[in-house]
Amino acid sequence: MKxxxxxxxxxxxxxxxxxxxxxxxxxxxxxxxLAIGGSPVMADDINEVEDIVSLSSALIINIxxxxxxxxxxxxxxxxxxxxxxxxxxxxxxxxGASTLRNNAVKEILSQVKIDVLRGxxxxxxxxxxxxxxxxxxxxxxxxxxxxxxxxxKIVAKKYSCIxxxxxxxxxxxxxxxxxxxxxxxxxxxxxxxxxCMASALVASFCGVTEDYFLATVVGIAxxxxxxxxxxxxxxxxxTGSFHVGIIDAISKMDSNVFLERVxxxxxxx
Amino acid sequence: MKxxxxxxxxxxxxxxxxxxxxxxxxxxxxxxxLAIGGSPVMADDINEVEDIVSLSSALIINIxxxxxxxxxxxxxxxxxxxxxxxxxxxxxxxxGASTLRNNAVKEILSQVKIDVLRGxxxxxxxxxxxxxxxxxxxxxxxxxxxxxxxxxKIVAKKYSCIxxxxxxxxxxxxxxxxxxxxxxxxxxxxxxxxxCMASALVASFCGVTEDYFLATVVGIAxxxxxxxxxxxxxxxxxTGSFHVGIIDAISKMDSNVFLERVxxxxxxx
Amino acid sequence: MKxxxxxxxxxxxxxxxxxxxxxxxxxxxxxxxLAIGGSPVMADDINEVEDIVSLSSALIINIxxxxxxxxxxxxxxxxxxxxxxxxxxxxxxxxGASTLRNNAVKEILSQVKIDVLRGxxxxxxxxxxxxxxxxxxxxxxxxxxxxxxxxxKIVAKKYSCIxxxxxxxxxxxxxxxxxxxxxxxxxxxxxxxxxCMASALVASFCGVTEDYFLATVVGIAxxxxxxxxxxxxxxxxxTGSFHVGIIDAISKMDSNVFLERVxxxxxxx
Numbered sequence: 001m002k003x004x005x006x007x008x009x010x011x012x013x014x015x016x017x018x019x020x021x022x023x024x025x026x027x028x029x030x031x032x033x034l035a036i037g038g039s040p041v042m043a044d045d046i047n048e049v050e051d052i053v054s055l056s057s058a059l060i061i062n063i064x065x066x067x068x069x070x071x072x073x074x075x076x077x078x079x080x081x082x083x084x085x086x087x088x089x090x091x092x093x094x095x096g097a098s099t100l101r102n103n104a105v106k107e108i109l110s111q112v113k114i115d116v117l118r119g120x121x122x123x124x125x126x127x128x129x130x131x132x133x134x135x136x137x138x139x140x141x142x143x144x145x146x147x148x149x150x151x152x153k154i155v156a157k158k159y160s161c162i163x164x165x166x167x168x169x170x171x172x173x174x175x176x177x178x179x180x181x182x183x184x185x186x187x188x189x190x191x192x193x194x195x196c197m198a199s200a201l202v203a204s205f206c207g208v209t210e211d212y213f214l215a216t217v218v219g220i221a222x223x224x225x226x227x228x229x230x231x232x233x234x235x236x237x238x239t240g241s242f243h244v245g246i247i248d249a250i251s252k253m254d255s256n257v258f259l260e261r262v263x264x265x266x267x268x269x
Numbered sequence: 270m271k272x273x274x275x276x277x278x279x280x281x282x283x284x285x286x287x288x289x290x291x292x293x294x295x296x297x298x299x300x301x302x303l304a305i306g307g308s309p310v311m312a313d314d315i316n317e318v319e320d321i322v323s324l325s326s327a328l329i330i331n332i333x334x335x336x337x338x339x340x341x342x343x344x345x346x347x348x349x350x351x352x353x354x355x356x357x358x359x360x361x362x363x364x365g366a367s368t369l370r371n372n373a374v375k376e377i378l379s380q381v382k383i384d385v386l387r388g389x390x391x392x393x394x395x396x397x398x399x400x401x402x403x404x405x406x407x408x409x410x411x412x413x414x415x416x417x418x419x420x421x422k423i424v425a426k427k428y429s430c431i432x433x434x435x436x437x438x439x440x441x442x443x444x445x446x447x448x449x450x451x452x453x454x455x456x457x458x459x460x461x462x463x464x465c466m467a468s469a470l471v472a473s474f475c476g477v478t479e480d481y482f483l484a485t486v487v488g489i490a491x492x493x494x495x496x497x498x499x500x501x502x503x504x505x506x507x508t509g510s511f512h513v514g515i516i517d518a519i520s521k522m523d524s525n526v527f528l529e530r531v532x533x534x535x536x537x538x
Numbered sequence: 539m540k541x542x543x544x545x546x547x548x549x550x551x552x553x554x555x556x557x558x559x560x561x562x563x564x565x566x567x568x569x570x571x572l573a574i575g576g577s578p579v580m581a582d583d584i585n586e587v588e589d590i591v592s593l594s595s596a597l598i599i600n601i602x603x604x605x606x607x608x609x610x611x612x613x614x615x616x617x618x619x620x621x622x623x624x625x626x627x628x629x630x631x632x633x634g635a636s637t638l639r640n641n642a643v644k645e646i647l648s649q650v651k652i653d654v655l656r657g658x659x660x661x662x663x664x665x666x667x668x669x670x671x672x673x674x675x676x677x678x679x680x681x682x683x684x685x686x687x688x689x690x691k692i693v694a695k696k697y698s699c700i701x702x703x704x705x706x707x708x709x710x711x712x713x714x715x716x717x718x719x720x721x722x723x724x725x726x727x728x729x730x731x732x733x734c735m736a737s738a739l740v741a742s743f744c745g746v747t748e749d750y751f752l753a754t755v756v757g758i759a760x761x762x763x764x765x766x767x768x769x770x771x772x773x774x775x776x777t778g779s780f781h782v783g784i785i786d787a788i789s790k791m792d793s794n795v796f797l798e799r800v801x802x803x804x805x806x807x
Contacts, residue, residue, distance in 0.1 A: 023311075023561040024296055026562050027562055027563065027566070028296070030562055030730035030731075031729060031777065031778070031781065034729065034777065040730065041635070042561075042603055043603065043632075047605065047637070048636035048637070051637060052636055055635060061465075064311070065312065067312065068316070096320065097320065098312070098317035098320035098321055099317065100316045100317035136720055190303050192296065193296070193299075202361035216631070237302065237517050238304070238519075239517065240304075240512075240517040241513055243300065243513075244513055244778040244779055245778060246783075247776060248778040251728065252776050270585070283680060291580070293565055293568055293580050296565060333580070333692065335583065337585070343724065366579070366589065366590065367590055368585070368589060369583055369585045370586060459572050460569060461568040461569055462565070505784075507573070508569065508789065509573075509782040509784065509789065512569065512782070512785070
């Protein structure tokens with residue numbers, strides 16, 4: 001299976017992944033990247049992001065606790081990654097919740113070519129609505145919001161990127177092709193940072209293949225599978241042990257575990 | 270019991286809690302809020318705190334790793350919360366330890382109406398002493414420091430707020446009524462952030478009731494009970510497992526566990 | 539054994555340790571300091587670092603997620619610690635990876651007397667090369683890089699400090715005397731922050747003895763032993779449980795555990 005082999009590749013290549021991320025879940029993102037076989041580097045000062053991007057195999061921009069200082073760093077890092085043809089993943093945490101966040105997302109998307117957008121339905125719907133709000137078709141988009149596949153396709157086409165929408169079912173699309181993933185469980189929403197970790201895993205896999213669609217599927221599926229394993233072990237104990245169990249499961253993931261556990265469909269339309 | 274029912278209410282209402290907090294314990298605060306049934310949002314940029322407060326049911330301001338940028342955000346967010354009549358909890362971490370912290374606390378208390386102050390005896394004593402230092406009654410306050418109930422009452426009356434002082438015994442007072450809580454154990458002081466988590470839980474409960482006295486009692490008692498449960502499970506293993514056990518216990522807390530475990534007195538004077 | 543007794547001393551003295559550190563591993567550093575018997579305080583605003591240094595028994599400067607604001611704070615805090623004759627530990631995270639980092643390390647080393655430098659071989663080699671790059675002896679230093687003891691001695695002599703290089707074998711030197719530690723395992727590189735925690739432990743021990751060589755040996759050995767204990771318990775489970783196990787092991791460490799577990803040589807040259 002083309003998906004599973006990426007799990008062995010990453011442990012062999014050990015890609016360096018540059019994170020400009022939030023201070024809430026940064027430790028989990030770093031540990032998730034280490035657990036899957038990458039090496040994380042967190043650096044957000046505008047005077048060093050270009051140097052760090054240059055050393056790295058992929059860049060993940062996560063706006064969870066953005067501020068003006070870090071927004072500027074995100075854009076500078078993203079432009080440098082574009083210039084060097086390194087993949088850029090954007091996690092638009094909380095897009096739609098504040099004018100600052102909304103403007104930051106617009107600014108990043110207008111100045112940086114994003115290769116993968118990973119968010120929840122609300123965040124990606126907001127980004128789909130960027131077009132709407134400037135073209136006066138809010139209501140149409142409101143309808144489309146009901147179907148994650150449609151929302152994902154709109155955004156994937158608009159920004160020529162891969163879109164990963166995580167939720168009860170996860171949707172990955174490039175605007176034409178669609179993969180649905182059924183792994184994961186509701187405990188994942190009871191621990192902060194599981195979305196951020198999914199994005200960090202996606203970026204890690206983007207660091208070892210040029211097929212970013214494949215990387216996004218594998219990254220999101222890895223997170224879902226880790227959630228399933230952690231739930232079996234710790235669901236009855238509580239969310240603290242579940243949290244620890246997620247990292248444990250990622251650190252023990254390989255192509256065999258992946259193949260045995262993954263539940264996905266390549267959807268035809 | 271009026272206290273216990275709040276644990277069921279919060280899981281039903283799932284309040285959004287806005288945290289402007291420190292980068293040391295922020296992950297634990299977010300996970301504690303999720304574990305008890307709320308939804309955390311961490312946002313500290315001055316250009317978005319008003320938007321985020323507007324979406325939220327309560328605001329918690331924690332000065333653990335304050336800097337000039339975030340102090341301004343705290344005040345702006347606090348004023349907005351006051352305007353919208355949303356509860357504001359202040360955790361004056363380290364008050365008394367530096368001029369910056371002392372001035373920040375004074376500034377926040379002078380510009381923002383605080384509904385609940387949650388700290389340790391040293392921090393709350395410092396705030397009690399604000400009056401002393403400007404009125405020249407240091408020695409009197411020094412004596413009062415010996416009795417947390419008296420310190421709490423001074424501060425509660427001065428700022429017309431609920432005061433929660435955590436320690437060997439926890440004291441909650443509105444200046445007249447007093448509740449003492451006997452849950453918790455000394456392991457809680459061996460893990461960073463247990464005070465911050467207590468404040469985050471208080472803010473979470475303030476998000477679902479207008480009785481902030483009740484919310485403060487339940488928030489602090491929940492933390493103490495979680496500490497008791499975690500200690501039984503992990504006290505012999507070490508503070509890492511104890512830390513995980515706290516979140517586990519919060520995530521499994523409900524009105525039954527609370528009723529079975531809580532040790533409190535409504536003290537008459 | 540002179541080393542082991544320090545573990546009992548620290549639990550008795552409970553030193554306050556001032557950390558100016560990164561937002562990735564700060565929670566682990568705080569919990570490691572608590573676990574070994576110290577009290578952590580994290581404060582990085584330039585307007586309060588002098589106050590906090592004055593209260594503390596040691597200062598640890600960690601440049602993991604430095605920015606211009608915090609670099610200035612590091613230097614101000616370091617100068618104050620020098621003035622008050624309090625020990626300063628520097629963890630030059632990522633030295634060599636960006637111009638910002640390199641300049642910051644140079645600036646800190648030129649303005650602050652550092653008592654202990656704790657890093658990996660790559661970071662300490664970069665610092666050894668500071669001399670080289672200004673004196674044109676890069677190739678010579680390149681050769682020396684092959685031997686951690688030589689790299690450590692160069693840096694220890696140049697800056698009149700203790701150098702601790704962690705790796706497969708850990709090297710501690712004052713430029714003349716050398717101790718090698720054989721505790722620890724490769725899982726320690728699969729969890730972020732184990733180096734930062736080692737530095738935080740070194741700073742903690744520096745807070746209770748004027749023999750910083752001794753403190754560095756005990757701090758680094760404590761981390762290695764904790765890694766060994768955690769690996770025995772959780773190596774098969776995964777890196778999440780290993781991470782928790784490190785803190786557990788530090789919290790249960792005492793002179794007996796240390797004596798039973800430590801593997802070190804005082805090397806004669």
